[in-house]
Amino acid sequence: MTNSISGKTGIDWAAFAAELAPVDTISEPVLVKKRSRDFFWYSPILNAQLRRSFGDLVALPKSASEMAHCLKTAHAHDAPVVLRGGGTGNYGQAVPLEGGLIIETTAMNRILEIRDGHVTTQAGANIQAVNAALHAQGQELAIFPSTQDIATIGGFVAGGSSGIGSVAQGMLRDPGNILSLRAMSVTDDPQERLFKGDDVNQIHHAWGMNGVITEVTLRTVPHRDRIGCMATFDTYRQAYAAGFALARAPDIAPRLVSTVDARICEYFPRLTGHIRPEKHLLVSLVPAEDMAAFRNLIANRGGHVDLAMSGAELKAANLPHVFAFSYNHTTLQVLKADRGATYLQVGCPVPPDPDAIARLRPQLGSDVWQHHEYSLIDGQIVTFDLPIVWFSTRDRLHEIEAIYESNGFTVYDAHTFMVEGGGLKNADYRHLAWKKRMDPKGLLNPGKSREWARVKDMSPEEIEAMIAD
């Protein structure tokens, strides 16, 4: 490092790195810049705002005590700290807005315990590796993101919300999905605190602002032989209605149900020859023993099963897993070919209404191509639209959002790096009271909470009292 004093923080990072020893660090600017990015470039708005924000130093602790040493040192120097797992978040959650220390957790990757119905891992454990270890014992994670090959358990719990399995097990925040977690404070003497039951939601989806997750216990479910299925339909209405029927079918237990507009499927070159062209797609993961019922359902709904393969068969055919066409991977397939695309996140009316979708489609215009994910919330099947939007201007994006809203849909802002924007929607002061307890100086992921500036000088109890207001 030549000039080791950062303009943003005024900290001498070479001296800081020396103080962190024996913790491994990376100071090479190209590598630090690489680890300062996530998938925020999905949004042209976030891309313009975040692409020049970089950290100063990366630390790679291998144990909870090395993590504590990093946090104590950051606390002593008032250094901003951003946690990083696999860096697959897509709102710039892991981008250091104020420079500072990036702590990458991937060296804290041990699987600590597998029991019937749950697994405990260190925060940096890779999700695919956890699932592989679980498969060997006849289990799998109840919910996991489509990014499992890169993402970490801690990053998913801190930054994610749902995924494969949500159609049966609900959202990550639902009771029993995150059984417990340990989070460390950023103080002079960092302490690990155990969160259980509903309290896990004070740390979940707080983007690493409310404490550093060191260990997580997640729910597991029995691992069954599952078939990756692609069925096609003449109209999007038919595909959407079949998706709803499949998600609540009494005799089929899918782990994934997604529907994709035919125009998006043209961006899936690896499926050429495997799915009928110019048809709307239903992607699902179905237990092998439920395949006869699945085929019946698709036929009764006017569809055609184009592809039905086990994981091993997909691999042998050099095809990706079916969830490479679901959740935000659908968007990624389009972005690989054309960076002019972006997306929205929209909650659909409950219960799912194929007629409401059919009415909406012509209003949206040719620059909006729909894609729905099916999930279980409060015992009911709901759907989320993650449409591809061909970006022209911010005004047009707002116009599209307004069309959704005027039809009774709820838009969750996908183009903000404020935690109160997309996921939380409203300020959650209980959340911020925990931030005050775990990170009294406000060093964790600074600049990502709209409300923190308002409450940072209050005590946790004063912040909590605001909930009643």
Ligand SMILES: Cc1cc2nc3c(=O)[nH]c(=O)nc-3n(C[C@H](O)[C@H](O)[C@H](O)COP(=O)(O)OP(=O)(O)OC[C@H]3O[C@@H](n4cnc5c(N)ncnc54)[C@H](O)[C@@H]3O)c2cc1C
């Ligand atoms: C193609 C694609 C598909 C996706 N599919 C899904 C999906 O199916 N479901 C879903 O929910 N999300 C999905 N996402 C979003 C993202 O992948 C998930 O949130 C993912 O699990 C994040 O894990 P990660 O290890 O990459 O976290 P990172 O991106 O590294 O971090 C995410 C956030 O968590 C914080 N963090 C990381 N580790 C810790 C820790 N130990 N303690 C405290 N804070 C921490 C970071 O500071 C950051 O704010 C997708 C994104 C992409 C680009």
